Amino acid sequence: QVQLVESGGGLVQAGGSLRLSCAGTGRTFSNYAMGWFRQAPGKEREFVATVNWDGGATAYAASVKGRFTISRDRAKNMLYLQMNSLKPDDTAVYYCAADVSRLFTTYTSDLGQYDVWGQGTQVTVSS
16 A cells, blocks of 8 residues: 655654654655645645655745755655754644655645645644
């Protein structure tokens, strides 16, 4: 079964750190752009970070730039999001996603380009 499975979410105090992981199973995601998105209660899902197919290029939402780092391990079919200096506004369900319709392409922040999604992991930042 082709799927992405997130882990690493939890409850953390403001200023703390978390590292999210996303494991790909059922197929390789190594040759495709991938990204992290989040959705807070009552809000639309929004872009957080994205990485191109080989891990050499990344992009971030303005709200997380300088605090979050996206990375991937292509050999392990894994995607990561290191989150530092967390704020209460970062509280949301975090999703990883893969753009598997385009091989060997650059990253994209367009939610509509992503074809495969994980089930999400909750991140709660207390003040």
